[in-house]
Amino acid sequence: MTNSLARHTPNASAAHSGSGWTRWPREPGPTGVRWVWWLAVGILLCCPAWAQDTPRKPGEVPTEVSVEGKAYLERLLKNTPFGTNGFDFDGLRAGMGSRRAPTVEGIRLTKAQVGEIPCEWVVAPGAETDVRVLYIHGGGFISGSGGFYLPLAAHLSKAAKCAVLLVDYRLAPEHPFPAGLDDCVAAHDWLRTHGPEGESAARATFVAGDSAGGNLTLATVLALRERKKPLPLGAIPISPVTDFALESESLQTVHDPIISAKTMPVFRDHYLPKHSPRDPLASPVYAQYENLPPWLIQAGEHEMLRDDAVRVARRIRETGGKVTLEIWKGMFHVFQSHDPLLPEGREAFDHMAQFIRGLVPAR
Secondary structure, eight states: OOOHHHHHSTTHHHHEETTEEOOOOOOOSSHHHHHHHHHHHHHHHHOGGGGSOOOOOTTOOOSSOOHHHHHHHHHHTTSOOBTTTOOOHHHHHHHHTSOOOOOSTTOEEEEEEETTEEEEEEEOTTOEEEEEEEEEOOSTTTSOOTGGGHHHHHHHHHHHTEEEEEEOOOOTTTSOTTHHHHHHHHHHHHHTTEETTEEOOOSEEEEEEETHHHHHHHHHHHHHHHTTOOOOSEEEEESOOOOTTOOOTHHHHOOOSSBOGGGHHHHHHHHOTTSOTTOTTTSGGGSOOTTOOOEEEEEEEEOTTHHHHHHHHHHHHHTTOOEEEEEEEEEETTGGGSSSOOHHHHHHHHHHHHHHHTTSOOO
């Protein structure tokens, strides 16, 4: 990284030479100007945090990939993406049905039941439990579990100082569309009046999810409106599936190091065996987005679903919605779930936190 002091010091190339600081640039102008100049230098020397770049806001993503991100992508590219040489249904279910321990210290986990739907609260130290996020896991609609997403939920709870409810919605093919969607709608209804400590009103609710869960994030908010139920204050689809007509260009043009585009017809046929792939609740790219809360959509440059994210963001804008789209350079499918977090992952969570906290009403 470029020395932060060098970035902010006038004539910095003259100020820095080889192994150390050898001479300062000539002091500017009159005495008053010189005093201000030396004060600024002193602040930079004594308070290095001031010398850092201003934190980026949602919608502002890095133009360069971190060193760690480049190295991680290189390792991923050496692997064979899932589904390249056949579809291992049982292996996918076993892997994404496993339970991974959160890596954030002090996390409190509390099991919950919404009717017959198993759920689990994830609460970081200092979180406000009346600010609640329904997190909907990925897994192609046929696999996945809340337990597999404990690390991601913990990072989100810590960053946004909120309580996160992981929902184990019903999976296809045993329970095709709209069973899983119905479970997510029910879970959002429930968390409005129930928190980690029991029955209590929420101050703010949000919905978030990745991949298949990103699809269900969009569909849950759409279904809440359609069913005339209370809406969340905002929603965060991550790497969402948005078009089961499979018309996004990136399905053909992007080499995804995580998962092959060959899997998409398989997921679709399990989830929508007798249903139109253009139903807006199954393929949210065909929905109308007026009178809905704002959206923050995140996706990676190197993923087959990149254009699903781009197209649904365009659709939201065209039909009267408000959306912030982030396509992260050098990143891959649901990079936010890879622990330990890359610098891009940490910043992505910071953007989610800014988005959430910016919508939470004051007490």
